[in-house]
Amino acid sequence: MRRDIFQAIADPTRRAIIALIALQPMTPNALSQEFDITRQAVSKHLQLLVECEVATPHQQGREIFYRLEIDKMKEIDHWLEQFRKNWERRYNQLDELLNTLNTNKNEQ
Amino acid sequence: MRRDIFQAIADPTRRAIIALIALQPMTPNALSQEFDITRQAVSKHLQLLVECEVATPHQQGREIFYRLEIDKMKEIDHWLEQFRKNWERRYNQLDELLNTLNTNKNEQ
DNA sequence: TATGTTTGCAACCGATTAGTTGCCAATCAA
DNA sequence: TTGATTGGCAACTAATCGGTTGCAAACATA
Structure with a gap:
């Protein structure tokens, strides 16, 4: 199992x-x-x-x-890490921060 | 299926x-x-x-x-988004900033 | 052309999954 | 104490899953 x-x-x-x-x-x-x-x-x-x-x-x-x-969900995130560099440029923290500020004022 | x-x-x-x-x-x-x-x-x-x-x-x-x-892997990432704010330090940065901008309700 | 390689497709099998119904124990409220 | 609510456990079922073997088609090469 x-x-x-x-x-x-x-x-x-x-x-x-x-x-x-x-x-x-x-x-x-x-x-x-x-x-x-x-x-x-x-x-x-x-x-x-x-x-x-x-x-x-x-x-x-x-x-x-x-x-x-909630910590268990991190395991998925951790597994995704190996692929992230193949797709993410916006994972740059600053980019993410600015992008979110520009497009999202309300949380969700 | x-x-x-x-x-x-x-x-x-x-x-x-x-x-x-x-x-x-x-x-x-x-x-x-x-x-x-x-x-x-x-x-x-x-x-x-x-x-x-x-x-x-x-x-x-x-x-x-x-x-x-690789784009399909983003779908997992996107689904995780709803939980991420509950755990991620680097998103706390964002939370903190948003809280400040929103005349802040509560810290942490 | 004949032969070996690479692959997909089909049939089959046992285990697991996602759901059901039925029942009983514990708790709460009268 | 009686009765309703809440939820776990067990047994059962149909469908799906992860694997197998066997086979035929397409391609490469001698």
């Missing part, structure tokens, strides 16, 4: 879950209301995310909030 | 293939010598990469060189 971050983000539902809990920790119940699948299906995705150490459960009464382990 | 870049990088062999053809275009035969699987298995990975538009075949005589479409 491969259990790594790349497996974790392979599924579109899982990517959506990751994006949601990046904003705030959420319960399986709350999460399942965002999708057309059962709570149990969402739970299985969460279970996999926990195995991959992408999310961690935090119990609060009878609810369990799943929180994103 | 999900055919996207995230599916493409889910498999470790495929990630290795991507890393290899990032250095130079390679043939299925040459690639298969780098792994403990058959040429046909490598070919199937290449086929999927082509479907995902991560690699493109370039015939040269009876050989077919597979070349990495």
Whole structure:
């Protein structure tokens, strides 16, 4: 069984879950209301995310909030590093800074 | 059938293939010598990469060189963008500047 | 032309995946 | 204490995945 971050983000539902809990920790119940699948299906995705150490459960009464382990996302970023020099010129920090300032006043 | 870049990088062999053809275009035969699987298995990975538009075949005589479409890797980078502000020092620079420009709400 | 090389395609196989339903334990609220 | 809510676990299923073998087409070369 491969259990790594790349497996974790392979599924579109899982990517959506990751994006949601990046904003705030959420319960399986709350999460399942965002999708057309059962709570149990969402739970299985969460279970996999926990195995991959992408999310961690935090119990609060009878609810369990799943929180994103943001550091895990860095592993993807790190893997991308080897390709970045092949495409990025704007990875120059100053370029990035100026570009963002010129085209984006609002965060997202 | 999900055919996207995230599916493409889910498999470790495929990630290795991507890393290899990032250095130079390679043939299925040459690639298969780098792994403990058959040429046909490598070919199937290449086929999927082509479907995902991560690699493109370039015939040269009876050989077919597979070349990495580096731009596709940017899609991963773009998806990561939403998380990056949560972790990156070099983006904190930007955050700090934006906060200052926005009459600042809160530091850090 | 005959032969070997390179590759794609098809059929097949076992394991995994993403989903379902059913059930039970724990917690909260009346 | 009773009943509803929340969520994990188990069993099952259809589809997909990653691999195999076998074969035929296209090309290169003797």
